[in-house]
Amino acid sequence: MFGILLTSISTFFQEISVSIGKDGVARRLQGIYTMGFLNSFWILLIFIFLIFATGQKFIFSLASLPTFGLRVILELFQADISVRAAVAADRSTYSFIRTITIPLLLSIDLFLGYHISSSQLAGVFLIGSTLLFIFMARGVNKIGIRLIIFTAINAALTLSLFKYDITHFNSVVAEQSIIYSFLLIYFFSSAYWKAGENPLVFLKKPLFFIQSSSNGFGGILQSFAYSFAPASVIITAERSSAVLWSVLSGNIYFKERGFLVKIAALVFLVAGIVLLTR
Numbered sequence: 216m217f218g219i220l221l222t223s224i225s226t227f228f229q230e231i232s233v234s235i236g237k238d239g240v241a242r243r244l245q246g247i248y249t250m251g252f253l254n255s256f257w258i259l260l261i262f263i264f265l266i267f268a269t270g271q272k273f274i275f276s277l278a279s280l281p282t283f284g285l286r287v288i289l290e291l292f293q294a295d296i297s298v299r300a301a302v303a304a305d306r307s308t309y310s311f312i313r314t315i316t317i318p319l320l321l322s323i324d325l326f327l328g329y330h331i332s333s334s335q336l337a338g339v340f341l342i343g344s345t346l347l348f349i350f351m352a353r354g355v356n357k358i359g360i361r362l363i364i365f366t367a368i369n370a371a372l373t374l375s376l377f378k379y380d381i382t383h384f385n386s387v388v389a390e391q392s393i394i395y396s397f398l399l400i401y402f403f404s405s406a407y408w409k410a411g412e413n414p415l416v417f418l419k420k421p422l423f424f425i426q427s428s429s430n431g432f433g434g435i436l437q438s439f440a441y442s443f444a445p446a447s448v449i450i451t452a453e454r455s456s457a458v459l460w461s462v463l464s465g466n467i468y469f470k471e472r473g474f475l476v477k478i479a480a481l482v483f484l485v486a487g488i489v490l491l492t493r
Contacts, residue, residue: 218443223456225436230460232430233301234468235422240302245417248406251298252414253423255398257431258438262392265435271388279384286376287397293373294398297366303359306465307477310458311349312363317451318343319371324445331445338490339451345458345483356471374450378441391438455484 465471
């Protein structure tokens, strides 16, 4: 239950960040690489703070290199395409389609030996069924759907590798701080050399500071949530709460169409969350 609560709070702050970034790219106030850099910057700083100021143990085992190295590669693809998908697609559509990750992670968790109750299985299935509803619904923008599907499938791999590493080898702060170091290097160099932007300059602007810090706080909560429950449970809560916040931001901030259809789909998600937490 605690892991689900952390996840719900984290997605709220991440929605604030992505919405600001999506709007900023649309208005040409920032590029996609700068958006990716800002979304990763504060997460790394907070992890560094946790290591040096709160006594969080930095534990990294060389035995994790095969799985960790694979995760680095997949995370770079995930971060880049996720930014592109977030910019191209409607906020609510983006969150709905990413529920593809849930049944994939459930299969992986069962294979790894995690216990999933019958009510949790029903909750995961009910939430996953919203995919069919969204695919068939009229008035729902399908732009960027291929990018979203890639991130949903790839997320099942990256999250499983993350869960495996922190269970058998590394501490959360070690695993994530190194991953986000790679992401920052990638996004900064891409923004600087490809787009001619210096992402650090954007941190001086209040709006983009809020964008960066909101995602940082949300990302930290999300990382620790995986320590309290199987990956399939946490990702189900993450995807479900993300849909709620994105439907609201999509309607209020971006004036997206199909609000009533998306609210109907949310009913399935709420029912799934209730089953998930029993």
